[in-house]
Amino acid sequence: MSTIAAISTPSGSGGIAIIRLSGPAAHTLVRRLFHPWPASPLYFHLYLGYIHEPTSEIPLDQVFLALMPENRSYTREAMAEIHCHGGAYATGKILNLLFALGAVPAAPGEFTRRAYLNGRLDLTQAEAVAGLIAAESEAGLQAAAAQLAGGLGRHLAGLLARLEEILAGVEVAIDLLAEEGDNYERENLAAELAGLAAEGRRLLDSYERGRFLRTGLKVVLAGRPNVGKSSILNALLAEDRALVSKVSGTTRDVVSADLEIAGVRVELSDTAGLDTPRDELEALGMARTEAWLEKADLVLLVLDGSQELKERDLELYRRLRGRAHLVVLNKQDLGCRMTENEIRERLAYDGPLLRCVGRREQAEIGEAVAGVSAFLKNRRPENDSAPLITRQRHYELLADYTGAVSRAAELCGDGLKPQLDLLAEELHQARRALLQITGGEAEAVDSLLDAVFAGFCVGK
Numbered sequence: 066m067s068t069i070a071a072i073s074t075p076s077g078s079g080g081i082a083i084i085r086l087s088g089p090a091a092h093t094l095v096r097r098l099f100h101p102w103p104a105s106p107l108y109f110h111l112y113l114g115y116i117h118e119p120t121s122e123i124p125l126d127q128v129f130l131a132l133m134p135e136n137r138s139y140t141r142e143a144m145a146e147i148h149c150h151g152g153a154y155a156t157g158k159i160l161n162l163l164f165a166l167g168a169v170p171a172a173p174g175e176f177t178r179r180a181y182l183n184g185r186l187d188l189t190q191a192e193a194v195a196g197l198i199a200a201e202s203e204a205g206l207q208a209a210a211a212q213l214a215g216g217l218g219r220h221l222a223g224l225l226a227r228l229e230e231i232l233a234g235v236e237v238a239i240d241l242l243a244e245e246g247d248n249y250e251r252e253n254l255a256a257e258l259a260g261l262a263a264e265g266r267r268l269l270d271s272y273e274r275g276r277f278l279r280t281g282l283k284v285v286l287a288g289r290p291n292v293g294k295s296s297i298l299n300a301l302l303a304e305d306r307a308l309v310s311k312v313s314g315t316t317r318d319v320v321s322a323d324l325e326i327a328g329v330r331v332e333l334s335d336t337a338g339l340d341t342p343r344d345e346l347e348a349l350g351m352a353r354t355e356a357w358l359e360k361a362d363l364v365l366l367v368l369d370g371s372q373e374l375k376e377r378d379l380e381l382y383r384r385l386r387g388r389a390h391l392v393v394l395n396k397q398d399l400g401c402r403m404t405e406n407e408i409r410e411r412l413a414y415d416g417p418l419l420r421c422v423g424r425r426e427q428a429e430i431g432e433a434v435a436g437v438s439a440f441l442k443n444r445r446p447e448n449d450s451a452p453l454i455t456r457q458r459h460y461e462l463l464a465d466y467t468g469a470v471s472r473a474a475e476l477c478g479d480g481l482k483p484q485l486d487l488l489a490e491e492l493h494q495a496r497r498a499l500l501q502i503t504g505g506e507a508e509a510v511d512s513l514l515d516a517v518f519a520g521f522c523v524g525k
């Protein structure tokens with residue numbers, strides 16, 4: 066096994082940079098460079114000293130050195146960390162000395178990959194490390210931290226144990242039947258399998274919220290021209306991001322900005338109003354709006370409450386059917402020409418009506434914020450402490466698992482005598498899917514690991 070080295074802190078100048086080594090030669094390599102070498106070094110201690118070139122007495126940098134033993138380090142290999150001064154030149158020089166002595170450059174995520182290969186983390190935890198580094202909101206950070214603590218991995222291990230117990234019984238029966246030609250019966254088999262499928266579906270359902278937590282929620286402001294979409298965007302951001310004017314058709318391109326609502330990162334996009342285009346540019350803007358509506362997790366349909374409900378509003382609303390949406394009644398400072406009943410009846414809408422004033426001078430957008438916040442809260446699974454899935458990779462594999470155990474349950478349903486070889490095949494497929502999520506056993510082939518670790522930074 067090689068000994069890898071990398072600078073784990075961001076590139077560029079900084080107060081401190083950390084060079085990390087992992088592998089069998091980690092301690093002997095740093096010993097060639099660090100002076101004075103302690104008489105009997107303790108693990109997890111910081112030693113103050115100097116880095117010299119092996120053949121020189123001239124110090125290159127004053128550093129702290131920490132040594133971690135095999136089995137008790139992040140990678141479970143012998144590790145060393147050199148905390149040096151953070152200039153790009155000095156850190157690069159120390160790293161090159163380590164390479165000259167036989168260390169090899171770490172690939173992105175290689176420390177964590179070794180931690181996984183040595184059984185320190187399962188794959189869901191390794192992914193959570195990347196999630197922590199990439200987190201851009203409070204909720205995203207919490208979701209990654211919970212996954213790193215192993216909640217999802219343990220939960221899946223529980224499912225796996227139940228599945229394997231059933232599978233073992235089926236396999237024994239297949240062996241016996243070959244000899245005796247009898248039929249396999251196991252009490253509650255259909256119910257047990259249905260329970261395993263239901264748990265898979267619950268996890269699949271948590272993905273919507275999990276995805277919002279990890280990557281954020283895409284919210285799109287839509288509505289007729291001039292209803293105040295751009296004003297609302299500016300008010301929510303508390304800055305003049307989008308152009309506002311009483312000239313209809315002011316917004317042509319999509320303007321997006323990030324904000325945080327209820328701890329979740331929200332990407333808010335203001336679009337060109339949808340109406341009959343008067344020229345080519347407007348037509349292009351509206352085509353963009355349509356494309357953004359397609360991608361939205363939540364659409365805020367803005368109505369100008371100071372006017373009557375227009376046929377155009379209804380038409381637009383109909384296009385949102387099947388897409389999560391909330392209705393925002395803007396220009397409430399001008400009084401309201403639409404009654405709540407009228408809106409509900411004509412739009413057939415039973416969600417909240419969020420009353421707002423988008424206009425700069427007297428902006429009141431509290432209800433819009435509360436509406437988005439409630440939308441997010443409603444997507445929290447009932448049992449708040451249950452693990453969530455936050456990654457597409459997990460989602461796809463859980464869908465495989467759920468499909469396979471559901472089919473297995475059907476094979477045993479309603480007093481059917483299951484065809485054991487088919488049953489075993491489905492259960493094996495479900496088992497493989499679970500193992501690929503956590504990276505258990507030999508399921509973690511190189512291509513899978515390459516895909517998981519490709520998104521990491523060097524040095525982690």
Ligand SMILES: Nc1nc2c(ncn2[C@@H]2O[C@H](COP(=O)(O)OP(=O)(O)O)[C@@H](O)[C@H]2O)c(=O)[nH]1
Pocket residue numbers: 288289290291292293294295296297308309310311312313314315316338395396397398399421422423424425
């Ligand atoms: N009185 C009042 N005027 C508003 C309000 N929101 C927007 N406006 C005005 O309505 C016009 C159109 O606003 P704008 O945000 O550009 O609408 P958009 O076309 O939907 O993006 C501008 O003159 C705004 O100042 C509001 O809440 N009250």
Ligand SMILES: [Mg+2]
Pocket residue numbers: 294295296307308309315316335336337338
């Ligand atoms: Mg606009």
